[in-house]
Amino acid sequence: MDRDIIILAYSGGLDTSCILKWLIQKNYDVVCYIADVGQNDDFEKASQKAKLIGAKDVIVEDLREEFVTNYMLPAIQMGLVYESRYYLGTSLARPCISVGIVNAARKLGAKYISHGATGKGNDQVRFELSVYSLWPEGKVIAPWRLPEFFNRFQGRSDLIEYANKENIPVAATPKAPWSTDENIMHISYESGVLEDPSVIPPSGIYKMTRELAQTDDYASIIDITFQKGLAVSAQIPSGQEKALIITDALTLVETLNKLGGQHGIGRIDIVENRFLGLKSRGLYETPAGTILHEAHLDLEAYALDKEVLRIKKYLQDKMADFVYNGFWFSPEAFYTRKCLEMSQESVTGTVTVQIFKGSVSILARKSTTSLYNKDLVSMDIAGGFSPEDSTGFININAVRLKEYARFTAATKKIK
Amino acid sequence: MDRDIIILAYSGGLDTSCILKWLIQKNYDVVCYIADVGQNDDFEKASQKAKLIGAKDVIVEDLREEFVTNYMLPAIQMGLVYESRYYLGTSLARPCISVGIVNAARKLGAKYISHGATGKGNDQVRFELSVYSLWPEGKVIAPWRLPEFFNRFQGRSDLIEYANKENIPVAATPKAPWSTDENIMHISYESGVLEDPSVIPPSGIYKMTRELAQTDDYASIIDITFQKGLAVSAQIPSGQEKALIITDALTLVETLNKLGGQHGIGRIDIVENRFLGLKSRGLYETPAGTILHEAHLDLEAYALDKEVLRIKKYLQDKMADFVYNGFWFSPEAFYTRKCLEMSQESVTGTVTVQIFKGSVSILARKSTTSLYNKDLVSMDIAGGFSPEDSTGFININAVRLKEYARFTAATKKIK
Amino acid sequence: MDRDIIILAYSGGLDTSCILKWLIQKNYDVVCYIADVGQNDDFEKASQKAKLIGAKDVIVEDLREEFVTNYMLPAIQMGLVYESRYYLGTSLARPCISVGIVNAARKLGAKYISHGATGKGNDQVRFELSVYSLWPEGKVIAPWRLPEFFNRFQGRSDLIEYANKENIPVAATPKAPWSTDENIMHISYESGVLEDPSVIPPSGIYKMTRELAQTDDYASIIDITFQKGLAVSAQIPSGQEKALIITDALTLVETLNKLGGQHGIGRIDIVENRFLGLKSRGLYETPAGTILHEAHLDLEAYALDKEVLRIKKYLQDKMADFVYNGFWFSPEAFYTRKCLEMSQESVTGTVTVQIFKGSVSILARKSTTSLYNKDLVSMDIAGGFSPEDSTGFININAVRLKEYARFTAATKKIK
């Protein structure tokens, strides 16, 4: 009798290796799926390990360009920031990986998809909501939420014992005292010693960015060009670096990551609200993402109409929640994304950015689609504007305020 | 016959000095009002100049503590940021000064208030809406909007000519190639050579903060304590600086300004939307304000319930617009402010902040009123949380998404 | 050994009677709790039935006044309408009942609370979220979500069979072809033959309100008085009815229900979105609630400042979702409710309402706290308003529009 095929999102780590074995023992044909979204892993070694453990097949898929083009840069275009600070590096990778794994599941005729995410985190939600949206007839198996599994493996030592017993290679290096998620957009650090928000994180935790004290002593200048809100190129004039023009999306992000990392750009240490109702503390470093977000924010304010900007702001705050919560493929996210994209019609131009000592400073911006009118605003030019009109404008705005003041005799109460 | 008393918001500069003379020639008894909101001016010299020109009296009022206590710190408590970047330093000073000048007008039995703000800017609006709210029976005279005045004084040279003719002392120093507004919270720079958003500002423009390249090579650590969202004290441990505990609001802001200035904290260069519908470019430096805003943002995310945070966010964006547009004393601002203050009941605690090389980094935070529960979020503790519940949570959230996917056969269209 | 006490929300119907027996057989001491929120039930008969089945005790609590005073009238004060049409009659009763049952559980030292709500509906969520908020250490047992129970009782016939076997009296009357929820605020009708939204509901379904064709041929006039947004009295002038002044909250609602029912007020037939992601069709009749909501809406628009009204509107839409979804006792609902109440400071006055043939018509309103100023608005009185100011107001508002028009040459594209 044929065994059911299950696709396992595999990392090569202890958890998913044990899950792989456990699923095989549960009589599944397990195909491991490894998405390369830019994390610094040895995919070849992970593949071999999976095969050694007994995976029927291993798929390694390079999703970096897909991730940058269809998730990271659109998120910057939309201006997505979760709870005012987090650029959603992990949240954006989940739907991207889900597309890859669902495509694999469909192609191989799999009935199930499995993953190693735990039961308290956001990633299980993001991953599964994406999978179910893309593959409503599919079924996700999450061992860390199955009593049979989580009762058996109550701690890391249970996993190691099982690994030893089943001849699963265990890395000699001890587990880091926190967990990380890494992709081309960012690295996150959470849990373990970081769980106490009053504890200053150990130095040397960050991997993509230098400590401020060790950053270069010169500033780098970058001209970043956007078309309809999407970053399309960067130009680095000849300075300390070689003059450079980049137009490829993946290279753009890689270059800004490198440069931003050198200058210590993009670290945050926050407490955030998970979708499941918990608060959790996370550290993130997002060098290229931070530079691009700051540049985009500047160009957008320059180009967009004042009132359109406000409606767009409302929509972007909603969209950030949708994405954080795992609803990238929901009706509301499809709709809101289209609205947000539509707002970016005129967000075309170039922003000159200086990065230095952890700071992104906007120096200048150019756009042929901006509504900015130098003559109109100039104090020295009267064009199109009568000072007397301002009197009427103020007086009419004051009508309601005077009424209110008279009515409440507010003046007496106002300090 | 008695002449009508008019109170003139006086700075000692060329514009308000000419206006002072002009009002006297219009047969008013002019009392000059100089508000000290922390700008670096010689108030004694300005007073003498006013009297020399013919002011009936000069009032110099120290509003610094009032400004810090009732405007700046509440704005940080409310989280007010205009168009995602501007901390409203000028906008907050206008209502504060308006209270002072209206009190003077009332006390002196004045019928009019006058000012030197021009007809295209925000400040005329903020100033007059505040005055009319506080003093609905009063009347504002804005010479720069009166044809009789602005037709006569079409440029700086007309003012200088008039000053010379009327024996008004004119400063030997040439006019700066931009205009500034200064108070204890910030300095703004705009117009003149800054009007072209594509021009990189001249170096050396900033006065409160050092260039990043000239900042100190050590980091400063500050513990900032908030009670119900209001900054109440700062503690600077013994490091490069002397150990220090500050509990006085004014000293707190002055100290953070000095320290922040040394570390190059709080510069922005933005294009913003004025209330009158124009876009304008402004540079701002807000050292203490930036440090306090970042610290407050962190504590708030830590302490507040997730959903309360979202409603508060909506309200704070509205309030920032009200304040920017000059509606500090409006019914909507009174109401929204009360709502925002109410949201801060549990925002009590201490944030450890590092300032260094232009960056504000949050290192840690403590609060006895935070909803953060380390045990709940810990991956190693099961307390109060069943992994199986997450399955139900995800599945129920997926019901709507699956329906949508089935209905639209969205899977085919999704990349 | 002592048996654990469980409190069962009991109705006397087939479902909860079977659940009662089943819980007894599961070795619980079951205390039945019957909340009187105004539904037309025979509580004495239900009590006897519960005791006959084996309940350890039965508590019947009259919550009508509590419900009207602390839930229904505040909901009208807050302006709560779900998805633009539904006045939340059922949603509001759940937290009220939850308080009653939790108080009973605490008093009796119970460990569990149980109910007969099914697994697809909103009420299980509202009930349990309220219970857990009020009693976080408690535990809810929902038999309809336990496989052991729902696999055994797969349809009504299984319940009847069980009832017959266990000597549980079964009503001779057949089950209605739809389900209802009734309280003093409304009756809802859903499921069964109503599940198909394209089917016109059978005539005669409604119980609180007459068919329009059978309503009285005269109009009734009512003066309804609000204090700070809360309905405090109604006056019915001598017309077809006896002249009447009502100041008791419960009597107010009862009287308006009776009068509204006679005039056919307050029926809706809608498709709504449940919290669980399903769409469902419901019919509701809310006579007093509809009259009070319309009157309150009118007074509020009359009394409130324009911009406060808009912020309040945003908050009320959020609050309606919180209440519908079962979050009455959540941090966000506590906060939003306080904000909404604060907005009602000036919503004091009297609205004259005509009810007739299913329509609520506002005839007039009076308020000493309204910002309405007849002289200001009058076309015949110039007071406080210069027509020339309007020119300036319009011209300044046009600056941005003209810029946009010029820039986009929008005029060519505009039809």
Place this chain on the structure above:
Amino acid sequence: MDRDIIILAYSGGLDTSCILKWLIQKNYDVVCYIADVGQNDDFEKASQKAKLIGAKDVIVEDLREEFVTNYMLPAIQMGLVYESRYYLGTSLARPCISVGIVNAARKLGAKYISHGATGKGNDQVRFELSVYSLWPEGKVIAPWRLPEFFNRFQGRSDLIEYANKENIPVAATPKAPWSTDENIMHISYESGVLEDPSVIPPSGIYKMTRELAQTDDYASIIDITFQKGLAVSAQIPSGQEKALIITDALTLVETLNKLGGQHGIGRIDIVENRFLGLKSRGLYETPAGTILHEAHLDLEAYALDKEVLRIKKYLQDKMADFVYNGFWFSPEAFYTRKCLEMSQESVTGTVTVQIFKGSVSILARKSTTSLYNKDLVSMDIAGGFSPEDSTGFININAVRLKEYARFTAATKKIK
């Protein structure tokens, strides 16, 4: 020397007739523009009067179809309701008329446009903002805001005296004790005796709709079909009326106006907030608009995803303000309108509406694009839904609430 051409929005009434003469005396060539938006006027008579007074030419343009197709039905599609009650009948007509008059001005090489709107109302704003958006190089002359004019004509008697002197025919009928604005969508009544909100309006004021007591004693049933949110046809089954299928937009509105009028549909009496900051009382009757809005609201709730509905709701409230305030041709309205239209992709289907005695009752609705799934919601069918999942969903939602309850010991404070 050639005289400048000015286009006057002309009604034939006393005000615009006097303005016509006055403009001629000011040495303009005046072309009168009369827009037929469905008001019950004698356009031929008005034309002759204009010519008699001295108009260089008179243009009468039938804009009814344009108004219905491009303003009224899209407003219903967008769900525009101002301050929860007003369907914007007048606000929508202004931009439509503005397009007509600007086209005329362009064609005739006019430099000016003039109108008879007064200085306190909304219509001057709507009219002029529309004109300036469409014709930024143009100039509007509003005599009622010119001191030369409003000082000369301080009341109606001054106008009559001038008319008599200048041989302008004056209607024998006395001025109505209120003012009205009429078009195919609605008639508004305001000012005069209506200015006091506590006065019950005189009976017999309404013209499009019958008094409830005089409506027919049978109900009419109408099936209204929408495509992507736009009303495209109505079918009236054979009942008291002849069976009828209407697919022409103008006829649709006319028919529903007639039928709605017979049944007394669509009257409101409200106090609203004008853009200029005043509160004013208005009566409106909008028979067809009310029927169509109610039907659209029902279909939309049926067809749209829950979360999309909420975002759309936010946008529609913003758009209603834009339209009321005169910003139909603004960047924000163009943008928001596109977003709103995009939300309506699936709002296609048919709603069965009963109109009777002033009430619009929804009886049933059909749509092949609705997300409604009868099987999913049915209590008798388990499909796609596990009751156990609801437990997890509730428990996870309760995590945050329990935390809050524990933390605040809220249970003690909650009533």
